[in-house]
Amino acid sequence: MHLGHLVDKEEILDKILVAVFKAPHSYTGEDLLEISCHGSPYIVRRVIQLFIRKGARSANEGEFTLRAFLNGKIDLSQAEAISDLISSTSKTDHQLAMQQLKGGVLNKIRSLRKKLIEFSSLIEFSLDFPEEDDSTYDKTQLSKFLIRIKKHIQTLLDSFALGNAIKEGISVVIVGKPNVGKSTLLNVLLNEERAIVSEIPGTTRDIIEDEIIIDGIRFRFIDTAGIRNTENRVEVLGIKKTFEKMQQAKVIFYMFDATNFKEKTVVEEIQNLHTTYTDKTIFIIANKSDLTKVKDFPYVFFSISAKKKEGIQSILKALSNTIDRSMLQNRPILTHIRHYNALHRSLKAICNIEKGIQENHSGDLLAVDIRQALESMGEISGEISSEELLKNIFSKFCIGK
Ligand SMILES: Nc1nc2c(ncn2[C@@H]2O[C@H](COP(=O)(O)OP(=O)(O)OP(=O)(O)O)[C@@H](O)[C@H]2O)c(=O)[nH]1
Numbered sequence: 217m218h219l220g221h222l223v224d225k226e227e228i229l230d231k232i233l234v235a236v237f238k239a240p241h242s243y244t245g246e247d248l249l250e251i252s253c254h255g256s257p258y259i260v261r262r263v264i265q266l267f268i269r270k271g272a273r274s275a276n277e278g279e280f281t282l283r284a285f286l287n288g289k290i291d292l293s294q295a296e297a298i299s300d301l302i303s304s305t306s307k308t309d310h311q312l313a314m315q316q317l318k319g320g321v322l323n324k325i326r327s328l329r330k331k332l333i334e335f336s337s338l339i340e341f342s343l344d345f346p347e348e349d350d351s352t353y354d355k356t357q358l359s360k361f362l363i364r365i366k367k368h369i370q371t372l373l374d375s376f377a378l379g380n381a382i383k384e385g386i387s388v389v390i391v392g393k394p395n396v397g398k399s400t401l402l403n404v405l406l407n408e409e410r411a412i413v414s415e416i417p418g419t420t421r422d423i424i425e426d427e428i429i430i431d432g433i434r435f436r437f438i439d440t441a442g443i444r445n446t447e448n449r450v451e452v453l454g455i456k457k458t459f460e461k462m463q464q465a466k467v468i469f470y471m472f473d474a475t476n477f478k479e480k481t482v483v484e485e486i487q488n489l490h491t492t493y494t495d496k497t498i499f500i501i502a503n504k505s506d507l508t509k510v511k512d513f514p515y516v517f518f519s520i521s522a523k524k525k526e527g528i529q530s531i532l533k534a535l536s537n538t539i540d541r542s543m544l545q546n547r548p549i550l551t552h553i554r555h556y557n558a559l560h561r562s563l564k565a566i567c568n569i570e571k572g573i574q575e576n577h578s579g580d581l582l583a584v585d586i587r588q589a590l591e592s593m594g595e596i597s598g599e600i601s602s603e604e605l606l607k608n609i610f611s612k613f614c615i616g617k
Pocket residue numbers: 393394395396397398399400401412413414415416417418419420421440441442443503504505506507520521522523524
């Protein structure tokens with residue numbers, strides 16, 4: 217570290233610290249200088265202008281991290297983790313990005329890749345020494361091997377649902393008839409007068425959404441237009457959006473008004489939700505408990521008063537419990553669609569190898585699928601990459617990282 221003045225012609229611009237990193241002990245692996253100046257945007261601009269005048273140029277988005285990757289300091293999935301780390305906004309976001317930076321997913325994929333390479337040498341062995349065995353290869357042994365690898369890949373693929381939900385924020389859509397108190401609940405959850413509340417049914421027309429963090433996990437709450445038959449064209453459009461949001465959500469809050477409901481209709485609607493949205497968690501919420509309480513209802517439900525803010529804690533707790541935290545602890549979790557797609561391709565290739573074995577394909581035919589499976593896995597770490605892929609990944613970075 218060097219302390220000194222930065223001088224532009226005669227003018228002292230600032231008192232600065234300069235850190236010198238000698239290759240290969242720097243972020244990019246190259247010789248590197250870092251200047252710490254005072255944080256005024258004016259000074260920063262002047263410093264940059266000075267260096268550009270002296271022949272430097274601004275870095276492209278993600279250029280430092282790209283160079284770190286090209287110089288072998290980090291692999292591609294770690295580069296992506298750095299971008300995730302910069303944009304993390306919750307404890308769990310941060311935890312997943314750190315895990316990836318440390319190579320959690322990658323170690324798993326490396327070990328799978330190694331197994332597959334072993335497998336390919338078994339096949340090659342049978343090709344080179346066909347006289348060792350009557351059949352060119354031992355079918356059962358190879359099949360068993362493939363089943364094990366497939367299982368590992370499937371577990372990783374399954375983890376993407378959770379990993380992606382956490383990264384994007386877990387979406388919770390609030391639905392129900394007009395006037396049951398959906399917007400009031402949204403406001404209570406966000407602790408902010410975000411949506412207009414009124415006693416007029418059909419107040420909310422558009423989708424209103426915002427996020428909060430519960431126990432370190434980001435949830436995105438979505439208030440919708442109340443569902444009813446209406447002639448109003450704007451309201452009809454709002455209701456259409458409600459259904460779209462229900463499709464995309466992970467959790468559905470179904471709300472009804474304790475002071476004003478027909479049990480038969482509500483039960484029918486709940487049954488309908490359960491049959492239509494089998495993959496979603498559905499919370500049934502009876503609102504306005506300050507006026508009257510629902511008794512003997514055939515479903516488990518939350519009894520709340522959104523207006524008086526009663527019963528909200530139990531909803532938050534149950535919501536937080538929908539996330540299987542044990543999954544976050546010990547296992548590698550996929551968070552990138554790119555990784556998911558690559559692994560999916562490699563699983564497909566492995567299924568082709570399996571089929572090839574069943575149909576007694578020759579070893580060199582199998583080798584084509586093995587190569588495909590290995591290549592797809594290699595894309596995740598960047599052992600196999602194209603210019604277009606790199607451009608795509610690093611253009612998402614901010615300038616200067
Ligand atoms: N007493 C009582 N009134 C409530 C409660 N929650 C909401 N309300 C009232 O019910 C009316 C409707 O509330 P909203 O939150 O606008 O209902 P909504 O479901 O968003 O209605 P739409 O947007 O029209 O679909 C308002 O007058 C609220 O003040 C509650 O817990 N208790």
